[in-house]
Amino acid sequence: MTASLGTIRQFLVAHYNDEELTQFCFDHFYEVYQNFAGDMSVGRRAMLVVDYCQRRDLISSLLAKLRQERPEPFRRAFGRRATPTIRPINLNRASLAELRNLPGIGPALAAQIVAARPYETVDDLERVVGIGPKRLAAVREWCDV
DSSP states (O other), rough: EEEEHHHHHHHHHHHHHHHHHHHHHHHHHHHHHTTOOOOHHHHHHHHHHHHHHHHOOOHHHHHHHHHHHSSSHHEEEHHHHHHEOOOOOOOOOOOOOHTTTTOOOOOOHHHHHTTTTOOOOOOGGGGGGTTHHHHHHHHTTTOOO
């Protein structure tokens, strides 16, 4: 399965508490750790580490460390081989498999997205039954037309 930045953040929030994520960043991404504030939420810390890894092309390294530290939850969330998706998926050209890698998009929604082509904007996804404001917000940054 392909791991989007959003699903990596969700994994961190779901499988690390504040202390564990702080220790993880101290051990593996010290520059990020140095930017943590005492009142920062786990979600914000997760966002910082993922954004840091994206900017430095370290997503594959982050995934490897997550696989090593949390093997069973990692397998359930990403499958045996997770590969990062950084480039946006074009809604008008993406295959069903590519669309299924978007957060919250399963086989039925992927088929509906294909059937509703063409799209002029990413916001046109709202015309697909099953895609409302929340799901659109979750996939918007990973799509283009």
